[in-house]
Amino acid sequence: MSIVTDPLAGQSPLLPTDPAGDTVATGAVPSNDFPLWKLLLRDKMATVAAAVLGFVLLVAAFGPMIVGSRATEQNLDRSNLAPFSLDTGFMNILGTDPLGRSMLARLIVACQTTMMVSLPAVIISCIVGSIIGMWAGYHRGWRETTAMRIADVIMSFPSLLLAVVVLYVFSPSAANIVAVLAITRIPIYLRTARAESAELQSRVFVDAARTFGAGSGSIIRRHVFPILLPTLLTVATLDFCYVMLAESSLSFLGIGIQPPDISWGLMVSQGRTYLQTAWWLSFFPGVAIVVTTVSATILAAWARIATDPGQRWRLTTPRPRRSASQFVTQLVSRKGKA
Numbered sequence: 435m436s437i438v439t440d441p442l443a444g445q446s447p448l449l450p451t452d453p454a455g456d457t458v459a460t461g462a463v464p465s466n467d468f469p470l471w472k473l474l475l476r477d478k479m480a481t482v483a484a485a486v487l488g489f490v491l492l493v494a495a496f497g498p499m500i501v502g503s504r505a506t507e508q509n510l511d512r513s514n515l516a517p518f519s520l521d522t523g524f525m526n527i528l529g530t531d532p533l534g535r536s537m538l539a540r541l542i543v544a545c546q547t548t549m550m551v552s553l554p555a556v557i558i559s560c561i562v563g564s565i566i567g568m569w570a571g572y573h574r575g576w577r578e579t580t581a582m583r584i585a586d587v588i589m590s591f592p593s594l595l596l597a598v599v600v601l602y603v604f605s606p607s608a609a610n611i612v613a614v615l616a617i618t619r620i621p622i623y624l625r626t627a628r629a630e631s632a633e634l635q636s637r638v639f640v641d642a643a644r645t646f647g648a649g650s651g652s653i654i655r656r657h658v659f660p661i662l663l664p665t666l667l668t669v670a671t672l673d674f675c676y677v678m679l680a681e682s683s684l685s686f687l688g689i690g691i692q693p694p695d696i697s698w699g700l701m702v703s704q705g706r707t708y709l710q711t712a713w714w715l716s717f718f719p720g721v722a723i724v725v726t727t728v729s730a731t732i733l734a735a736w737a738r739i740a741t742d743p744g745q746r747w748r749l750t751t752p753r754p755r756r757s758a759s760q761f762v763t764q765l766v767s768r769k770g771k772a
Contacts, residue, residue, distance in 0.1 A: 473740050473750070480736035483484040483729035490726055494549040497542035501525070505696070509534035514712045529714045531705075537718060540696055543717065547608070547697040552678040555612045559619035560670045566620075567627025568662065570653050572635045578628065585621035593618035594680055602688045611690060615677050624667055630662045664741030671734035675727040682723055698723050 474480055498505075504525050510533065512522055517529035517537070529539040570581035597614045604610050631654070634640060641655050682699025684690030691697040699720040705715025739745045 470740055473746070474736070477736055479732055483732035483736070486725060486729040487733060490545060490729075491549065493542055494546040498546050499706045500667055501536075501539040501542050504536050504539035506694070507535060514708070514715075517714045517718075522702045528718055529712070531715055532708065532712070537714060541698075541718060541722060542699065544696045544698050544701055545722070547691055547695055548678060548681060548699070551608055551611050551615075551681045551691070551697070552674055553617040553758070555619065555677045555681075556674050558612070558616040559673070560623050560666060563620040563623025564659075564662070564666055567624040567629075568631040568658055570624075571628035571631030571633075572650060572654055572658065574632065574635075578632070581628065588618060589621045591618075594683060597680065597684060598687070598689060601684065606684075606689045606692055608691065608695070611681060611684060615680055619677065622673060623666065623667060626665060627662060630665060631658050634658050634661060648652050664737070668734050668738045668741070671730055671737060675730045678712070678727060681718065735736060 441676065474484060509530075512526065512530050512534040513532050515522060515526055515530040515534075517527065520527060521763055525536040525538055528541065530537060531540070570578040593615075596618055597611070600614045601610060635658070640653055640657055643657055648656075681690055681697065682702065685699030686703040687695050690705065691700050693700070700718045701719035702723075705717075705719070708715050739748055
C-alpha cells in the first residue's frame with residue numbers, strides 16, 4: 435500500500451498568498467458574506483471618498499434652496515473680503531468676490547451647475563454606448579464592424595478640441611455642453627461593452643439560454659448586462675472625473691457656462707485676474723474640483739475591486755500590523771535567499 439502525501443498539507447487553501455508564497459493575512463472571511471456597504475466601511479479611503487461625493491451631491495441638490503439669493507446679492511462695501519473671518523457673517527467665511535458676493539454661496543450654486551452638466555453627460559453616454567456595444571458585440575458581423583467604425587471616427591477627433599469647435603459654432607449653453615460631451619464619450623462605453631459582450635456570447639450559460647428559445651434581447655438583458663454592469667459603473671465613475679474637468683476647462687476658456695450662470699470652472703476663470711490680490715477667488719473652486727475628482731477616482735478604484743469576485747478578498751482580508759524590526763528582518767532574510 436502506498437501513501438499519497440499532499441504537498442500542500444499544512445497550508446490553508448482559503449487564504450491568499452503573495453508572490454513570495456507568504457500568507458497575506460489570517461482570519462479571512464468569505465467575501466460573498468459581505469454586502470457592498472460593509473466592504474466600503476472596511477476601506478477608510480473609499481469611505482471618505484464616498485462621504486465627500488455624497489456631500490457634494492447633497493449640496494448640489496439642496497444647497498441653492500438654502501442659500502437663496504445670497505449668491506447674486508451685491509455689496510460693493512464688502513468687495514474682495516478676505517476669507518476665514520466671521521465679522522460680516524457666516525456666509526462670507528470664504529471671502530467675497532469683487533462685487534461683494536458671497537464666495538460660499540457662489541460655490542454652492544456652482545456645484546449644482548457643474549453636477550447638472552457632468553452627470554447627464556455621463557449617464558447619456560453610458561446608456562447609449564452600452565446599448566450599442568452590447569448589441570454589436572452579441573450579434574457580431576456587420577453590426578460590430580459598423581459600430582466600431584463609428585466609434586473610431588468619433589475617437590479620431592480629440593474630444594476637448596471637438597467640443598471647442600462645436601461650442602464655438604453653436605451658442606455655448608448647458609444643453610450644448612451636455613450634448614457634445616455625451617457624444618464624445620460614447621465610444622468609451624461602446625468599446626467596453628462590445629468587448630465584454632463578444633466574449634460572453636460564446637459562454638455556456640448563453641448557449642443554454644439560446645437553446646431554450648430565449649431571444650437576443652432577453653439574453654442581453656438578463657445574462658450579459660448584469661455581468662457587464664460593474665465594469666460599466668467603474669468606467670462611468672472615472673469618466674465623471676474627465677467630464678467634470680472638461681466642463682471646467684471649457685468654462686475657463688469662455689465657451690462653457692456663461693454668466694449669469696456660474697460653475698466651478700467659470701469661477702476659476704473669473705478669479706485668475708485677481709490672483710495677486712484675491713487668491714481665494716480661484717483657489718476655493720479649484721480645490722472643489724480637485725477634491726471631487728480625486729474622491730471619484732478613489733471610489734472607482736474601490737468599486738473595481740469590490741465588484742470583481744476574483745479580487746474581492748482583498749477588501750475582506752485583515753492586514754497584519756508589522757513592527758519596524760519585523761519588516762527589516764523579513765527584508766534581510768529575503769535578500770539573503772536571493
